[in-house]
Amino acid sequence: MKSHIMRPLLSAASIIFVLLGLSLNHANALDRTVIADTAANVTPILNGTTIPNVMVKTAEGDPVSLPALLMLKPSVIVFYRGGWCPYCSRQLAELKDIEQELVSEGYQILAISPETPEKLQSQKLETEFAAQLISDADLNAIKEFGIGFYVPDDTRKLYKDRMQIELAADASDDSERAVLPAPAIFITDTSGTVLFNYVNPDFKTRPSAQLVLSAAKLVKAD
Numbered sequence: 001m002k003s004h005i006m007r008p009l010l011s012a013a014s015i016i017f018v019l020l021g022l023s024l025n026h027a028n029a030l031d032r033t034v035i036a037d038t039a040a041n042v043t044p045i046l047n048g049t050t051i052p053n054v055m056v057k058t059a060e061g062d063p064v065s066l067p068a069l070l071m072l073k074p075s076v077i078v079f080y081r082g083g084w085c086p087y088c089s090r091q092l093a094e095l096k097d098i099e100q101e102l103v104s105e106g107y108q109i110l111a112i113s114p115e116t117p118e119k120l121q122s123q124k125l126e127t128e129f130a131a132q133l134i135s136d137a138d139l140n141a142i143k144e145f146g147i148g149f150y151v152p153d154d155t156r157k158l159y160k161d162r163m164q165i166e167l168a169a170d171a172s173d174d175s176e177r178a179v180l181p182a183p184a185i186f187i188t189d190t191s192g193t194v195l196f197n198y199v200n201p202d203f204k205t206r207p208s209a210q211l212v213l214s215a216a217k218l219v220k221a222d
Contacts, residue, residue: 073107
């Protein structure tokens with residue numbers, strides 16, 4: 001039985017290894033909180049490290065400490081671009097299919113995006129997903145997790161003109177360049193230690209729900 005579970009996990013591990021291999025060459029030279037110039041150059045926090053102490057907001061707009069949320073239960077943290085992204089919506093829909101199994105395993109699901117609490121409120125009305133929607137409009141978590149990257153100006157203009165999407169901007173940057181997170185999943189224990197991560201600069205590629213479930217079961221067993 002375990003061998004059937006390990007095969008998909010090895011596939012994910014291979015992807016993670018390649019991604020981290022691409023970034024580790026310059027990870028020591030760069031502050032992880034510095035926003036990358038492209039999605040391919042993000043430097044995500046690694047397995048075995050503790051998640052950063054950052055403040056985020058609930059869909060109701062209440063500020064909350066992310067480590068405090070993680071103390072409640074082991075967590076599956078999903079970073080997604082926003083409810084406007086069809087690939088993100090599909091990923092969340094697939095995770096909805098396994099949410100009860102994750103809950104039965106003792107996990108909570110936190111879905112973090114750079115969208116405002118107001119936009120998250122409308123998403124809550126459209127779905128019965130048990131995940132807690134979290135706003136990181138200030139980019140605190142996205143920066144500290146090392147998964148933020150600057151969106152090219154032409155892409156930002158395309159989103160704004162064609163989709164009426166105003167992306168979150170880096171307020172610490174004088175030019176206020178738009179920022180998105182590389183889609184990512186982190187599985188943590190109640191101490192905030194990262195037990196599993198999947199980060200892919202290709203926003204069209206997401207891990208399957210069954211892979212996430214298998215990973216969650218395996219790291220919990222360890």
